[in-house]
Amino acid sequence: MFVAGEYLFATEEGVSIEELRSIFSEYGIISLEPLIIRDRSYKLVLKNDPGLPTLEKKTTSFGKFKYIEKNQIMQKYKMNP
Numbered sequence: 001m002f003v004a005g006e007y008l009f010a011t012e013e014g015v016s017i018e019e020l021r022s023i024f025s026e027y028g029i030i031s032l033e034p035l036i037i038r039d040r041s042y043k044l045v046l047k048n049d050p051g052l053p054t055l056e057k058k059t060t061s062f063g064k065f066k067y068i069e070k071n072q073i074m075q076k077y078k079m080n081p
Helices: 017-027 052-062
Strands: 002-011 029-036 041-046 065-072
Touching: 002 052, 017 029, 017 041, 017 052, 052 065
Parallel strands: none
Antiparallel strands: 002 041, 002 065, 029 041
């Protein structure tokens, strides 16, 4: 299951938070939070989700992204014994 508008990504070293905000600003950033500082991983939540293919093209053209993917949420279900 995926949450619309939520993405996880990682960048190469040396990419500032200001650069990241400028890349995604046209989609209305709700939040942009670091996950693992040494890995340069982030969680991005957008107001206007353009879809993964559009974001892949945008990040590829920037050239300093390791990956971008939809935020997948795992759910646990209780089973009655």
